[in-house]
Amino acid sequence: xxxxxxxxxxxxxxxxxxxxxxxxxxxxxxxxxxxxxxxxxxxxxxxxxxxxxxxxxxxxxxxxxxxxxxxxxxxxxxxxxxxxxxxxxxxxxxxxxxxxxxxxxxxxxxxxxxxxxxxxxxxxxxxxxxxxxxxxxxxxxxxxxxxxxxxxxxxxxxxxxxxxxxxxxxxxxxxxxxxxxxxxxxxxxxxxxxxxxxxxxxxxxxxxxxxxxxxxxxxxxxxxxxxxxxxxxxxxxxxxxxxxxxxxxxxxxxxxxxxxxxxxxxxxxxxxxxxxxxxxx
Amino acid sequence: xxxxxxxxxxxxxxxxxxxxxxxxxxxxxxxxxxxxxxxxxxxxxxxxxxxxxxxxxxxxxxxxxxxxxxxxxxxxxxxxxxxxxxxxxxxxxxxxxxxxxxxxxxxxxxxxxxxxxxxxxxxxxxxxxxxxxxxxxxxxxxxxxxxxxxxxxxxxxxxxxxxxxxxxxxxxxxxxxxxxxxxxxxxxxxxxxxxxxxxxxxxxxxxxxxxxxxxxxxxxxxxxxxxxxxxxxxxxxxxxxxxxxxxxxxxxxxxxxxxxxxxxxxxxxx
Numbered sequence: 001x002x003x004x005x006x007x008x009x010x011x012x013x014x015x016x017x018x019x020x021x022x023x024x025x026x027x028x029x030x031x032x033x034x035x036x037x038x039x040x041x042x043x044x045x046x047x048x049x050x051x052x053x054x055x056x057x058x059x060x061x062x063x064x065x066x067x068x069x070x071x072x073x074x075x076x077x078x079x080x081x082x083x084x085x086x087x088x089x090x091x092x093x094x095x096x097x098x099x100x101x102x103x104x105x106x107x108x109x110x111x112x113x114x115x116x117x118x119x120x121x122x123x124x125x126x127x128x129x130x131x132x133x134x135x136x137x138x139x140x141x142x143x144x145x146x147x148x149x150x151x152x153x154x155x156x157x158x159x160x161x162x163x164x165x166x167x168x169x170x171x172x173x174x175x176x177x178x179x180x181x182x183x184x185x186x187x188x189x190x191x192x193x194x195x196x197x198x199x200x201x202x203x204x205x206x207x208x209x210x211x212x213x214x215x216x217x218x219x220x221x222x223x224x225x226x227x228x229x230x231x232x233x234x235x236x237x238x239x240x241x242x243x244x245x246x247x248x249x250x251x252x253x254x255x256x257x258x259x260x261x262x263x264x265x266x267x268x269x270x271x272x273x274x275x276x277x278x279x280x281x
Numbered sequence: 282x283x284x285x286x287x288x289x290x291x292x293x294x295x296x297x298x299x300x301x302x303x304x305x306x307x308x309x310x311x312x313x314x315x316x317x318x319x320x321x322x323x324x325x326x327x328x329x330x331x332x333x334x335x336x337x338x339x340x341x342x343x344x345x346x347x348x349x350x351x352x353x354x355x356x357x358x359x360x361x362x363x364x365x366x367x368x369x370x371x372x373x374x375x376x377x378x379x380x381x382x383x384x385x386x387x388x389x390x391x392x393x394x395x396x397x398x399x400x401x402x403x404x405x406x407x408x409x410x411x412x413x414x415x416x417x418x419x420x421x422x423x424x425x426x427x428x429x430x431x432x433x434x435x436x437x438x439x440x441x442x443x444x445x446x447x448x449x450x451x452x453x454x455x456x457x458x459x460x461x462x463x464x465x466x467x468x469x470x471x472x473x474x475x476x477x478x479x480x481x482x483x484x485x486x487x488x489x490x491x492x493x494x495x496x497x498x499x500x501x502x503x504x505x506x507x508x509x510x511x512x513x514x515x516x517x518x519x520x521x522x523x524x525x526x527x528x529x530x531x532x533x534x535x536x537x538x539x540x541x542x543x544x545x546x547x548x549x550x551x
Contacts, residue, residue: 029387107372
């Protein structure tokens with residue numbers, strides 16, 4: 001190995017080391033913010049639990065046998081939990097830009113020598129960890145309150161599928177994270193619209209078969225469709241990871257992350273060209 | 282380009298904003314700006330609000346893309362080798378810009394991670410750098426929103442210095458500060474000049490500050506750099522006794538003159 005090769009290898013190691021510290025920095029910062037906004041987060045968690053309860057209580061108002069009511073309640077609960085989980089992912093990843101713009105730190109973050117993929121993946125990683133904790137809390141609280149019985153539930157398979165689906169969710173989140181860069185005023189709201197549309201076509205509280213044909217076609221490219229189907233099966237029937245749900249999620253994840261990064265990069269370029277990074281508000 | 286620490290040639294920036302459904306309003310923020318800075322030099326760019334100072338700083342910080350021209354920092358192309366440039370540069374702007382609920386130490390740690398500084402390193406360096414800017418140790422854990430503007434600006438200086446930049450971009454670092462805080466920040470800038478190998482670009486509309494701190498003073502007016510020379514050379518050239526008089530001689534306007542509608546738009550766009 002020549003001295004030039006050694007230097008190059010050292011430089012590569014140094015770059016990787018710095019990127020990993022940058023990744024840690026993003027997660028650490030979000031932990032600080034969660035700690036500082038703890039009461040706000042707690043209030044938001046209670047609101048999510050109450051909101052999920054309003055949906056799950058629908059099962060108690062329909063004329064079904066207790067076993068069928070339990071099944072319907074579980075299906076609705078899984079829908080509510082996935083809605084909350086996806087909401088957190090979109091919210092945190094979208095906040096990559098929106099929150100920093102509001103605080104006025106965005107320019108300092110964007111002029112730092114950390115790569116954008118590391119920055120965005122750091123946000124996504126924290127979103128998944130935080131989302132999993134919150135989704136579990138919502139599930140346990142609502143299941144206990146309503147009295148849902150799922151003796152055969154395979155929780156590890158459900159969590160594993162949620163983790164696999166998260167890759168795709170982060171990719172889609174990256175695409176929506178760019179919206180506040182392009183439109184500081186409307187970008188965040190458009191992120192919520194994207195989240196809502198994804199869940200509408202994915203059968204969040206109903207089977208996708210009840211949707212119009214064109215919506216069913218779109219549901220095939222939504223990762224939430226496979227996450228909802230697989231997790232319901234794991235919780236209700238104790239099913240393990242089904243390849244039919246896993247492979248579409250892997251394929252969507254494989255495309256959504258690079259596309260998300262590409263979209264974000266284009267948005268960042270547009271923002272730099274038109275002076276949209278500047279703090280507003 | 283040249284071997285100067287900072288070399289800017291024919292830099293152009295135009296902003297446009299939508300006016301109504303179809304029309305777009307265009308305002309030139311920088312027009313063919315050209316200058317060089319030597320390593321270790323402190324250059325002050327004077328100009329009214331909306332003159333293009335912040336646009337220049339944002340371009341050199343890789344936060345904007347130009348519409349023409351080029352710029353290098355220590356031989357690295359600012360727009361083609363942005364990541365290399367980012368490692369060399371840091372900035373203090375008029376707004377301190379922090380996560381308001383986080384403490385000074387937490388904000389500095391967040392900034393430092395992006396420059397490859399791990400927890401062990403920042404655990405040692407952050408108290409030292411905060412001590413140097415005169416930040417009380419007892420307030421390190423306090424949320425930024427509870428600190429005065431002057432204190433926040435000191436933390437902003439600490440944040441910039443923590444990453445050991447070879448080019449420090451100071452964009453109106455003392456604007457809006459009370460006289461005492463202003464003096465403290467200026468003293469610290471002098472200290473940086475004496476103790477570090479930093480090259481400093483100071484954008485300000487405070488003529489005295491420019492005269493006191495910089496080796497050379499430039500005047501940016503409506504996007505054009507009218508001169509960049511030592512203060513005595515500027516005064517000689519315009520036969521003026523003060524920089525205010527030189528500004529009047531160069532532009533035909535008083536420095537504090539009322540702005541035209543176009544100036545105000547430029548200020549908002551830039």
